[in-house]
Amino acid sequence: MLKNLAVKGYIIILLISFILCINYASAQDYPKATVQIVVPFAPGGATDIFWRSVADSLGKNLGGTIAILNKPGGGGIVGTSSVVNAKPDGYTLAAGNSDTLNLTPLFTRDLPFDTINDLTYIAKFAIFLHTVAVRTESPFKTLEDLVAYAHANPKKLKAGTPGVGTTPYMALHIFNQDAKVEIVPVAFGGGGEVVPQLLGGHIDAAFISIPPIKSQYLAGKARILAMFSEKRHPAYPDIPTAFEKGYKKTVITTGIGLVGPKGLPSSIVKKWEEVAEKTMKDPNVISTIQKFDYVADFKRGEDFRKEVADEMAFFKDLMQKAGIKPGAKK
Amino acid sequence: MEIIKELLFGFSVALTPMNIFYCFLGVLVGTLVGVLPGVGPPAALALLLPATFYVPPASAVILLAGIMYGAMYGGSTTSILVNIPGEAASVITCLDGYQMARKGRAGPALGISAFGSFIAGTISIFLLILLAPTLARFALRFGPPEYFALMVLGLSILVYLAKGSIINALIMVCFGLLLGTIGLDPLTGVPRFVYKITTLMDGIGLVQVVIGLFGISEVLLNVEKTFKQEIFETKIKGLLPNREDWKRSIGPIGRGTFIGFFLGVIPGMSVVIPTFVSYVMEKKISKHPEKFGTGVIEGVAGPESANNAASSGTLVPTLSLGIPTGASTALLLGALMMHGLRPGPLLIKESPEVFWGVVASLYVGNVMLLILNLPLIGLWVKILKVPYHFLFSLIVLFCIIGSYVTNNNPYDVVIMVIFGFIGYAMKKFDFEAAPLVLALVLGPMMENAFRRSLVISDGNLWVFFKRPLSAIFIVIALFILFSPLFLRKGRLSEDLRSD
Numbered sequence: 001m002l003k004n005l006a007v008k009g010y011i012i013i014l015l016i017s018f019i020l021c022i023n024y025a026s027a028q029d030y031p032k033a034t035v036q037i038v039v040p041f042a043p044g045g046a047t048d049i050f051w052r053s054v055a056d057s058l059g060k061n062l063g064g065t066i067a068i069l070n071k072p073g074g075g076g077i078v079g080t081s082s083v084v085n086a087k088p089d090g091y092t093l094a095a096g097n098s099d100t101l102n103l104t105p106l107f108t109r110d111l112p113f114d115t116i117n118d119l120t121y122i123a124k125f126a127i128f129l130h131t132v133a134v135r136t137e138s139p140f141k142t143l144e145d146l147v148a149y150a151h152a153n154p155k156k157l158k159a160g161t162p163g164v165g166t167t168p169y170m171a172l173h174i175f176n177q178d179a180k181v182e183i184v185p186v187a188f189g190g191g192g193e194v195v196p197q198l199l200g201g202h203i204d205a206a207f208i209s210i211p212p213i214k215s216q217y218l219a220g221k222a223r224i225l226a227m228f229s230e231k232r233h234p235a236y237p238d239i240p241t242a243f244e245k246g247y248k249k250t251v252i253t254t255g256i257g258l259v260g261p262k263g264l265p266s267s268i269v270k271k272w273e274e275v276a277e278k279t280m281k282d283p284n285v286i287s288t289i290q291k292f293d294y295v296a297d298f299k300r301g302e303d304f305r306k307e308v309a310d311e312m313a314f315f316k317d318l319m320q321k322a323g324i325k326p327g328a329k330k
Numbered sequence: 331m332e333i334i335k336e337l338l339f340g341f342s343v344a345l346t347p348m349n350i351f352y353c354f355l356g357v358l359v360g361t362l363v364g365v366l367p368g369v370g371p372p373a374a375l376a377l378l379l380p381a382t383f384y385v386p387p388a389s390a391v392i393l394l395a396g397i398m399y400g401a402m403y404g405g406s407t408t409s410i411l412v413n414i415p416g417e418a419a420s421v422i423t424c425l426d427g428y429q430m431a432r433k434g435r436a437g438p439a440l441g442i443s444a445f446g447s448f449i450a451g452t453i454s455i456f457l458l459i460l461l462a463p464t465l466a467r468f469a470l471r472f473g474p475p476e477y478f479a480l481m482v483l484g485l486s487i488l489v490y491l492a493k494g495s496i497i498n499a500l501i502m503v504c505f506g507l508l509l510g511t512i513g514l515d516p517l518t519g520v521p522r523f524v525y526k527i528t529t530l531m532d533g534i535g536l537v538q539v540v541i542g543l544f545g546i547s548e549v550l551l552n553v554e555k556t557f558k559q560e561i562f563e564t565k566i567k568g569l570l571p572n573r574e575d576w577k578r579s580i581g582p583i584g585r586g587t588f589i590g591f592f593l594g595v596i597p598g599m600s601v602v603i604p605t606f607v608s609y610v611m612e613k614k615i616s617k618h619p620e621k622f623g624t625g626v627i628e629g630v631a632g633p634e635s636a637n638n639a640a641s642s643g644t645l646v647p648t649l650s651l652g653i654p655t656g657a658s659t660a661l662l663l664g665a666l667m668m669h670g671l672r673p674g675p676l677l678i679k680e681s682p683e684v685f686w687g688v689v690a691s692l693y694v695g696n697v698m699l700l701i702l703n704l705p706l707i708g709l710w711v712k713i714l715k716v717p718y719h720f721l722f723s724l725i726v727l728f729c730i731i732g733s734y735v736t737n738n739n740p741y742d743v744v745i746m747v748i749f750g751f752i753g754y755a756m757k758k759f760d761f762e763a764a765p766l767v768l769a770l771v772l773g774p775m776m777e778n779a780f781r782r783s784l785v786i787s788d789g790n791l792w793v794f795f796k797r798p799l800s801a802i803f804i805v806i807a808l809f810i811l812f813s814p815l816f817l818r819k820g821r822l823s824e825d826l827r828s829d
Contacts, residue, residue: 042657049664052379071739077514078531082739108514110521158786164518186785187517189778192654196597196647202473202786211667215652215674291670 030090030268031064037258038094040079042072042190046128046211046292050256051095053288054125054279061275076100076165077108080259084113088261090268093122096259097167102312104165106319116309120264123276124257124299124307126289129233130168131224132159132175132242133213134205135198143225143245146205150181157183159205160194167254168207171228174318175207178247198222209254210293228252235293249318256294257304273300333459340686344694349389353691356393357699360400365408367545368537368732370417371401372657379665387669388684392691394665395645398658399451399692402601402638403699406443410436410630411710412725414545414732418536419601419637421767422609424544425491426622426629433625436711438571442579442627443634444703445571450587450635451696454642457591458649459689465595466650472596474782475794479803480596481776484603484768486807490610491764493623499765502756506769509534510777517781529741536770538733538746543763545729546750549722551757570707575627582612582632590636594643597655601640602771606764608636642692649685651675 037055041047051068059066071079080100086092101115113119132143140146150157161169164187172185186203188194191212198206198213199221206213210233216222226242227233230251242250258272279285280298289296299307343349363374374397382390405416410427423443430439472480485503492499512523513533524530571579586608593604612632613622622629644655645662652674654660666673671681678685713721733746753763787793795801 042660049667052664072532078529081531108521110524110526112526155788163516184785186782188782189516192660193598196470196651196653197473199651199653200470200473215672215676218672219652219675221675292667 030271031062033091034065034067035059035062035090036067036069036092038069038071038079038083038092040071040076040094040100042070046191046209047095047097047256049211049292050126050128050289050294053292054285057279057282057285058275061278062271077104077111080115080119081112083259083261084118086261088120088263088265090260090264093258093260094119096121096257098255098257098308098311099165099167099170101257101259102308103167103170103315106312106315107165116305116312118262119259120262120269121301121305121308122258122260122264122269122272123301124255124297124304125276125280126256126294127253127297128209128211128256128292128294129253130171130207130209130228131213131239132171132205132207132226132228133198133217133222133224135201135216135222136220137201138204138223140205140225141223143240143242146225147179147181150179150183154182155184157181157204158186159183159207160188160197160203161185161207162191162194162209163187163189167252168209170315171250171252172207174252175228175242175247175250177318177321178242178249195222214293233293234295235290255297255299255304255307257299257308269301336682336686337459337690339682340688340690341694343388343683343687344392344690349392349687349691350694352385352389352393353396353695354698356396357400357403357695357702360397360402361404361699361702362400363397364401364404364406364416364420366732366735367408367414367416367541367728369735370405370419370537370658371398372661373735374401375658375661375665379661382665387666387671387681388687390665390669391662391684391688392695394662395688395692396695398641398662399638399695400699402641403444403447403703405637406447406630406634407440407710408728410439410443411714412545412721413548414725414729415540418540418771419605419640421540421544421602421764422605422633423630425493425609425764426625426627428548429623429625430627430630431714435625436714437707438575438627439630440707440710441570441704442575442631444700444707446579446583446586446631446635447638448696448700449583450590450639451642452693453587454591454639455689455692455696458642458646458692462646462650465592465646466653469595469597469647469653470651471799473797474779474786475797475800476803477596477598478776478779478783479794479800479807481772481779483803483807483810484607484772485776486810487607487610488765488768488772490613491606491768492762493620494760494762498759498761502761502763502766503769506766507773509539509766510770510773513774516774516778517785527741529739529745533774534745534770535733535742536767538742539749539770540767541729541733542746542749543753543756543767545725546746547753547757547763549725549729550750550754552718553722570704571627579627579631581615582608582628583635585611586632586635587639590639591643593636594640594655595646597647597653598775599640599644599655600771600775601637601644601656602768604636604640604643605633606768608632645692648673649677649688652677 037051039048039051055066055068071082080094083092083094105111105115134140159172176183191208194206194208195212197203213222217224224239226240228242228250230243232241277298280296286296359374363369375394405420406423408414408416409420409423410431413424413428415421415424427439488503489496489499512530514521514531589608590604593599612628613619644659647653647655648659654663663673730743733742783793794804
């Protein structure tokens with residue numbers, strides 16, 4: 001009887017000591033294990049490709065291995081929320097795109113967490129730009145053509161978007177307000193789904209990021225009418241921006257950043273900020289991401305958070321003025 | 331003649347020692363990945379993608395394509411042996427493959443699966459070469475209305491999957507459709523049946539449902555029986571398909587190849603759908619449809635060929651237009667882009683060695699897989715001789731691993747277990763799992779397509795009939811649905827009258 005107790009007691013002590021061994025990492029020995037970056041989008045998409053192409057260099061600069069995990073769904077919410085509740089030990093982080101953080105919450109009801117305050121913002125790495133494109137057979141040769149037609153035929157043009165709460169989707173709404181037109185959004189599951197629909201003529205235009213449409217553009221099967229940034233993209237000097245055409249409000253890019261669960265030790269955040277800055281200055285990395293049309297844009301964690309929060313306020317204001325309600329059909 | 335020259339050039343690329351090695355590596359990893367329940371090609375591709383960075387582009391794509399193929403071959407192994415689909419596409423193989431295994435005919439089942447896949451792969455590669463540009467253009471004609479109509483057609487033939495009561499099958503279809511609504515609404519982002527459970531935001535995972543309904547429930551059922559009887563017949567009747575098997579399988583293999591290839595070309599087509607269409611077709615044309623579900627070789631030969639042909643089919647839009655058709659091809663495109671290549675219409679001009687090298691390696695990969703899999707049949711069959719009380723714990727272990735690994739989400743395992751129990755209850759009351767699974771796949775696709783169609787048509791329901799392709803599909807679907815009322819013969823009409 002006593003022997004039994006002793007054995008049980010021994011086992012309990014063993015178990016407790018195992019549990020106690022799981023301590024929180026300090027920057028010195030971080031990372032001790034593989035750091036997992038959850039990409040809350042499907043593999044092969046723009047964000048996914050970015051993280052996969054920099055994972056190697058990041059890992060080297062960080063001194064550890066980085067594993068990418070895809071958890072798509074809910075416009076980025078499913079994957080991000082899996083990280084919100086993760087242990088803040090720096091081994092589970094998430095790719096935090098600005099649109100998941102400040103747009104999706106405006107369009108999703110019953111969001112289980114606050115994207116601005118329930119996450120640690122680690123760093124911003126780059127931005128990617130968005131476009132409005134048509135297929136070559138389309139009668140619209142320039143942005144002005146599109147706008148003119150849209151003015152004359154409200155709600156007739158159907159433009160595909162990668163989904164409700166994505167940046168191109170918002171770009172469409174901002175553009176509608178700016179140009180005073182009514183282009184109807186049709187939500188698909190990502191840019192990759194929009195492109196065949198555009199090429200097949202099922203939709204009139206597409207508001208998407210560059211990667212899905214790039215090869216079609218280069219092959220002459222599609223025309224990019226404009227990009228939604230202030231300055232022209234360095235790799236595409238011939239494509240005008242909506243801004244320069246007079247649509248001053250339609251400036252919207254997606255920031256690619258890294259976030260983690262709340263309460264991440266500041267030593268880990270600092271280490272990441274250094275790693276991020278170093279990686280985004282590396283010419284090899286820059287040339288790699290430029291292949292996918294990203295533009296390096298490093299910002300420290302808190303600056304990134306401020307940028308995201310400010311943008312969110314801008315969007316909220318815009319939506320109110322335009323009468324778009326969160327969780328609404330459009 | 332031009333094409334022969336290009337193809338020979340492709341072989342010269344594919345048959346370099348380095349590329350042979352990569353091909354082999356790819357098919358090996360693919361087979362392993364396929365055998366492990368729940369882990370499919372996207373997971374393996376995603377894992378190996380960064381590694382391909384350091385490898386020349388043609389080799390990278392050869393490796394990745396090999397994985398896609400290998401997974402198709404491997405997936406059927408567990409379906410046949412233990413009724414657990416190695417990945418979603420192998421669900422249909424479970425229906426008759428497993429029953430064959432229980433009758434001691436696992437060897438022929440595995441064999442015809444390997445041979446069927448090989449033949450289908452070979453034929454579809456030629457179809458790919460000859461028809462790629464035309465098919466790719468055809469694939470573009472599928473807009474939301476066409477997808478909807480196709481899904482309706484799919485639903486209408488779902489009932490033919492059932493080997494038991496039709497009414498029960500219909501109930502399962504409805505259940506599957508309802509399950510498919512769980513998650514965030516794709517067009518508005520409003521949560522449906524989510525109850526603030528984050529795992530459910532993306533819907534119930536297909537992999538977890540399938541593993542639970544097929545694998546876990548089977549284990550639960552068998553554990554009951556072991557005290558009373560043997561699960562598998564102890565006398566193994568031959569390791570390879572015999573002449574009779576071949577005679578019966580040639581037709582299904584041929585038909586499966588074409589169904590698989592042409593359906594696979596359509597972007598976004600889940601690989602499950604061509605396999606199920608092949609199964610239903612074989613059942614319909616067979617002289618003994620009531621035997622389907624008890625272990626007929628046609629039920630394995632057709633779907634297995636279809637799923638291999640579909641993998642080649644999915645490459646058509648990918649290689650010729652640069653359009654991803656699913657998670658695996660999206661990753662493949664990503665790999666191409668990572669190497670600075672430009673997938674799309676220009677690929678064949680700018681990088682012919684990649685295009686033709688990959689096409690040639692598909693054939694090489696198929697040969698390798700055949701050589702790899704045939705000797706393994708003997709090994710796999712021996713596994714069945716392990717006493718069930720050891721085997722089942724391993725099965726459950728692999729099920730848990732498989733359902734967890736997809737999303738690294740422990741709640742996925744919970745879902746699998748819940749569906750395991752549901753599946754067990756279903757089997758007790760004679761409800762079949764296959765209609766449920768297919769409805770779960772078709773339902774969301776159909777809904778998305780329907781709603782997008784209506785947005786595009788400004789709410790006009792006639793859009794489905796004004797477009798020729800979708801109209802054709804819907805008319806066929808209506809015909810299939812209503813024909814039993816008019817035709818005197820046919821199990822459906824008899825069932826309707828007796829139920």
